[in-house]
Amino acid sequence: MVKPKVISILVVMEEKAPLPRLSFALYANPLLACILASLCVIVGPVKAEPDLQVSGFGTLGLSVEREENLSFLRDSNQSKDPEKDGSILPDSILGLQLSTRFAADLRATTQFVYRDRPEQGLEEATELAFLGYSPIFDLDLRAGRMAIDMFQLSDYRRVDYANLWIRPPKEVYGWILPSSIDGLDAAYSFARGDYYWRFKLQYGETDALLEAPDGSQAFKNEFENFIVSTLSLETGLWRFRLSYSQADFPVGTSPLVPVLEGISLVPGLIGDEAQSFADRLRGQTSGEVRYWQASAGYDDGTWIADLELAYLSATRTWVPTGKAGYLSIGRRYDNVTAYGVFARFYGDQTPVKGRADWSPLPDITAPDGQVYTAEFIRDVSVASINGPLLEQYTFSLGLRWDVAPKVALKVQWDRTKIEAEQYSLWAHEANRAASDSIVNLYSVAFNFIF
Amino acid sequence: MIKPIALTSILLLLASIGQAEIYVVTNRDNPVATMDKQAVRDLYLARSRAFEHGDAAIVYDRGNTPVRKRFLTALLGMNERQFDAYWARLVFAGRVLPLEQAEQADELRKRVANNINAIGYLDEAPTWPDLKTVLVIPE
Numbered sequence: 001m002v003k004p005k006v007i008s009i010l011v012v013m014e015e016k017a018p019l020p021r022l023s024f025a026l027y028a029n030p031l032l033a034c035i036l037a038s039l040c041v042i043v044g045p046v047k048a049e050p051d052l053q054v055s056g057f058g059t060l061g062l063s064v065e066r067e068e069n070l071s072f073l074r075d076s077n078q079s080k081d082p083e084k085d086g087s088i089l090p091d092s093i094l095g096l097q098l099s100t101r102f103a104a105d106l107r108a109t110t111q112f113v114y115r116d117r118p119e120q121g122l123e124e125a126t127e128l129a130f131l132g133y134s135p136i137f138d139l140d141l142r143a144g145r146m147a148i149d150m151f152q153l154s155d156y157r158r159v160d161y162a163n164l165w166i167r168p169p170k171e172v173y174g175w176i177l178p179s180s181i182d183g184l185d186a187a188y189s190f191a192r193g194d195y196y197w198r199f200k201l202q203y204g205e206t207d208a209l210l211e212a213p214d215g216s217q218a219f220k221n222e223f224e225n226f227i228v229s230t231l232s233l234e235t236g237l238w239r240f241r242l243s244y245s246q247a248d249f250p251v252g253t254s255p256l257v258p259v260l261e262g263i264s265l266v267p268g269l270i271g272d273e274a275q276s277f278a279d280r281l282r283g284q285t286s287g288e289v290r291y292w293q294a295s296a297g298y299d300d301g302t303w304i305a306d307l308e309l310a311y312l313s314a315t316r317t318w319v320p321t322g323k324a325g326y327l328s329i330g331r332r333y334d335n336v337t338a339y340g341v342f343a344r345f346y347g348d349q350t351p352v353k354g355r356a357d358w359s360p361l362p363d364i365t366a367p368d369g370q371v372y373t374a375e376f377i378r379d380v381s382v383a384s385i386n387g388p389l390l391e392q393y394t395f396s397l398g399l400r401w402d403v404a405p406k407v408a409l410k411v412q413w414d415r416t417k418i419e420a421e422q423y424s425l426w427a428h429e430a431n432r433a434a435s436d437s438i439v440n441l442y443s444v445a446f447n448f449i450f
Numbered sequence: 451m452i453k454p455i456a457l458t459s460i461l462l463l464l465a466s467i468g469q470a471e472i473y474v475v476t477n478r479d480n481p482v483a484t485m486d487k488q489a490v491r492d493l494y495l496a497r498s499r500a501f502e503h504g505d506a507a508i509v510y511d512r513g514n515t516p517v518r519k520r521f522l523t524a525l526l527g528m529n530e531r532q533f534d535a536y537w538a539r540l541v542f543a544g545r546v547l548p549l550e551q552a553e554q555a556d557e558l559r560k561r562v563a564n565n566i567n568a569i570g571y572l573d574e575a576p577t578w579p580d581l582k583t584v585l586v587i588p589e
Contacts, residue, residue: 053548055541099547104506109544128544137499137506140545147543155543162538187545191497193488234497301527335531402531405514449538 053099059160061091061445070418071427072441074167076175077208078116080215080427089116091167091445093158097128107132113158118209118218127158127180140187148181149202149228150245152295152308161447164304164400166412169326169343171394172310174425175319177208181226195235202228213387213428223247223289239297249287256381257281259364263374269356277381280352289314304330304337320390320424322348330400337400344393351386351421353434354378383430391419406449414441472521474585475558475576477566481505485584491525493569495536496546501567510561510570513553517573524587 064086065072071082074090093115101107111128114120130144147155153168154176160167167173183204190197207222230243260281263274295308309325323346330339361374372380398412418426420434474490476482481503492498493509500506512518522528528536540546552558555572562568563580575583 055548057538057542095542097542099541101547107547109547111542111544130544132544134499142544149543155545156539159538159542162535162542189497191492196492196495196497299532301529301532405530406534408531449534449542 051101054097055099055450056094056096057159057161057447057449058094059091059445059447060088061160061166061443062086062088063090063166063441063443065439065441067437067439069429069432070423070437070439072439073425073427074170074174076425077118077177077210079118080211080213082214082427082429082432084427091160091443092116093160095127095158105134115158118211124209138188138190140185140189142185143183145180145182146185146202146204148176148178148206148226149185149200149230150176150243150291151293151310152241152297152306154179159449160410160445161406161408161449164306164328164330164337164339165341165396165398166410166443166445169328169341169394169396170416170425171343171345171392172308172324172326175345175390177210177221177319178206178223178226179208181206181228183226185228195233198230198232200228200230200232202226212430213383213423213426214430215427222250224250237298237300241293241295243291243293245291245293247289249289254281254384255366255368256377256384259366259377260381263358263361263364263377266361270358270361273354273356273378277352277378277385280385281381287315289319302332304328304332304339320345320347320349320388322346322390335402337402339396339398339400341396341398342393343396345390345425347389347391347419347422349389351389351434352382353421354382379431386421387430388424389422390424391422392425393417408447410443410445410447412443412445414443415439416441470520470573470589472517472524472587472589473572473575473583474569474587475562475572475581476569476584477562478580478582479566480582480584482584487525487585487587490569490585490587494525494549496540501569505567508565508568509549510552510558510568511549512558512571513551515553517571520573520589521571521587524589 063072066085069082071080071084072090073080078090093113095111095113097109097111099107099109108131109128110126112125113127114125117124126145128145128147130142130146132140132142134140149155151172153163153173156162157168157173181202181204183202185200185202187198187200204226205224206226207220209218209220211218224247226247228243228245230241232239232241257278260274260278264271264278290313292311293308295306298305306328311323312319312321314321324344326341326343328339328341330337358374358378363371363373364377365371394414394416396412396414398410401409403409416439418437418439420436423432474485480501482501489502493507519530522530522533526533537549541548552561552570558570558572559578559581562570563578
């Protein structure tokens with residue numbers, strides 16, 4: 001059987017629009033700021049007393065599940081192998097951070113992270129590389145590559161030691177594609193009594209390499225005019241956070257659309273189906289995504305609780321859209337913390353099915369010059385529309401044992417119910433039979449920081 | 451039978467344990483005379499970065515020492531694991547640089563004595579003339 005090669009042949013990006021002209025030279029070339037920050041950190045401070053600070057974090061993790069044709073991913077932008085049932089790759093990570101301060105108001109930070117991803121290289125591994133300047137103590141300005149700050153845990157979601165669980169709940173954090181942003185940000189914070197307020201704005205661009213669900217091909221997703229705005233408050237044992245983010249996509253055209261529009265001229269069920277597929281795929285080519293987020297956290301030293309809710313809308317369907325959230329409750333017993341989590345993603349897109357028999361149609365020559373059967377075109381269309389869809393929930397139970405200072409050992413069991421044709425948080429074959437799945441995932445992880 | 455003098459010593463020892471205190475210290479020449487608990491708490495949680503008079507504070511932690519555990523409990527109501535996780539979030543998000551470290555009391559004394567903007571903590575009142583106590587935190 002011909003396996004549909006999904007997605008990457010379907011979207012052809014037009015030439016990238018020029019960046020907005022800003023007076024900030026570092027923004028005009030974020031890479032310049034990244035290189036500068038890296039050089040500054042590596043070369044070290046010019047003052048006599050060395051002040052290079054080296055720190056890092058890491059996880060050695062193993063996750064195992066037995067579901068046929070579905071394979072666990074921590075993030076949707078990891079490498080994908082549908083046949084894999086157990087691996088150390090999804091959760092294992094090593095991060096090295098170098099920081100230096102040139103003066104009380106000027107600093108540089110670079111962070112290199114080795115983790116599973118479709119492509120390995122220095123550019124991909126450099127998750128932070130920025131220069132920070134504080135003209136007044138309450139104001140932080142940064143330029144270069146920063147962690148993207150969309151959700152509660154976004155800017156430290158890979159630092160597992162800092163989190164209670166083996167990994168942040170997938171339903172909220174598994175589909176957030178970019179981890180860094182190239183541009184500028186400004187944060188204003190102040191404390192009044194026991195109330196600590198922080199306002200933050202980020203602006204820039206980023207991209208993320210995403211593999212097709214079966215790992216056969218990878219394609220780059222670009223985000224431009226990325227704006228992240230956050231407001232957070234810490235008081236007493238509580239912390240709260242609200243954020244809104246949006247980004248544009250370069251406008252592209254799916255080469256499937258004209259092919260499907262041609263087929264739609266065929267009278268009857270085939271034509272109607274082709275027209276409906278074309279309409280769905282045409283929706284993929286415009287470009288804006290919006291994220292809303294609200295969260296609350298509580299920690300009294302014994303009990304620890306977190307609630308986070310998010311809503312995502314997009315005019316392009318290769319990202320999941322809908323509502324997401326999780327509730328986590330933990331109880332500390334000396335060095336051991338027991339916890340439970342419920343997380344859910346409610347998708348707001350309906351999967352499509354190929355109901356008509358397209359086999360009577362003749363073979364079709366696509367814009368790339370290759371000849372495909374009509375059934376192949378139908379299967380690729382269905383896989384392209386359903387590929388990003390997501391509807392699932394997970395119950396998790398786990399234990400965290402703080403074995404020694406800055407070292408933790410965790411075990412976790414996740415039971416996930418996935419709706420048919422909405423597997424985008426999992427590696428899978430494009431032609432996987434449409435059926436609901438329940439996956440039991442068993443994980444163990446060793447976390448450390450230094 | 452326990453001799454009266456031995457009993458007195460034991461009672462004094464118990465009393466001193468019950469009334470243990472942590473001493474927050476700065477350089478003798480730092481313009482700050484005293485600090486309240488909230489101000490020190492804000493520095494150790496990176497919620498503020500400066501002393502009241504406006505100079506940037508260089509904040510020292512004490513590595514893996516018994517006094518660190520006592521200090522974090524007395525000042526923040528946190529254990530070391532919570533504090534380490536809290537700082538890991540700040541540092542690896544790129545928000546702040548890590549706290550400066552001075553594990554031994556002598557090392558802390560040298561650092562604070564050499565920098566007018568340094569601040570740290572000790573488990574006993576400083577006897578060095580180049581340091582001064584700005585806050586005593588009872589346990």
